[in-house]
Amino acid sequence: MPIDKVVASFDEAVADVADGSMIHVGGFGGPAEYPSYLIAALARKNVTGLTITGNHSGFSEPQLAMMKERMASLMAYPDDYFSPGLLVDRGQVAKGILAFPVLPGAALKVPFEELLEQGKVELELIGQGSLAERIRAARAGIAAFYTPVGPGTVTQGEKDVRWFDGRPHVLERALKADFSIIRAHKADRWGNLTYRGTARTFNATMAGGSHCTIAEVDELVELGDLDPESVVTPAPYVQRVVVRPPQAVSDWRTPC
């Protein structure tokens, strides 16, 4: 039977995400990186008790509007831009494994910080490099690795420390999630993916770092139309492909 990983809608793509799932959420924070429609579909599904991993915990809807306004002098943010903060703000997240759980400055509190203060979410703080490598390790079938990053700091915690080449190293475990939700540029029905510019970031890292990777893509092309030299994520890492709508859907509540 031919391989076809294309799913008709975002709602269908996340239909089997259960309460308590662990989800790698792709993107970094910029305007073209988050799997916005998959985030919106998870919000509509109202699945709860999630553990999310990723760079940033994201903004509430009013904060997002404020941020878009502040960035407008540099760059327009699209109307269909949703961050993991939507899920956090709606109380769907129980735990975050994150590099930016709160903003660096004292001025603005993102939803994750509010909930952390109220004891309603759990935090595992981790730097971007160790997070990315833990996810890569999961894809690569490596159970754990020693990294020179973290000895003597908050990220060491209870982790094992060993010395190699005259330096202390911390043992970091692979981080395999139930789902990865990522954003890519082009896909074929096998799930080969290309990316655009800095939108590659955590998206390519998280592909294959879970039992089920769902790719939200700009464009679906015929099998054979992707130059094999340009494929960044090979097909086996991807289980589902879903295509973004041609016109932006700006309300996350709208089924699509």
Place this chain on the structure above:
Amino acid sequence: MSAPRFEDKPRLDESAMAMRAAAEIKEGMVANLGFGIPMLISSFVDPDAEVLLHSENGVIGFGSVIEDPARADRYCINGGGQPVERRPGMSFMSHEESFTLIRGGWVDVTFLGALQVAANGDLANWKVPGKISGALGGGQDLAFCAKSVVCITTHQTKDGTPKIVKRLSLDITAPRCVKRLVTDIAVIDVTPAGLVLREVLPGWTPEEIQMVTEPELEIPGGVVEMAL
């Protein structure tokens, strides 16, 4: 330690600090520009110099920040989400590759912000006092693994407390990592023998810099004026 405020004296603003820090980047270097003030550096690097500016979100070889929103490219942004110029020789990479580059020791110099730096080079920059947690971002990987760490920071907090201290009182990011400090009034090197004052902003004396710095500074005869 309480320190005098010297409110009437000149201080560099963020752009001027970034301009001075840009002078640390020599042709041929791989230089990472961290979140915050360091992102401003790309606009002060000589556009003809062949340097590889790296940003942890997965881009290397980019140019200055694009100020005109009509030209902004949402697929070519720095770690602070600002659009940056594409340049010949640049490349994009995944996040794990971006940190393979950092952890593997391929970054010659990184520029980071600081909340506190200790006399031995210990850095604290991820958790603001009073917050329940902070933002490690990619700064910890950079502080541990870049070949050289340059901190760009105001010399004192807003209430005048020195940020350069004998021992950190804030949560540590990485131990013994800072090599050089570019502040709004001085350039200071962290050496095995202690802190050495290298440059002083015109309008300040080395003795006044010492008064707003907690650990003792070595003040060699060759202290020069900060030049922009």
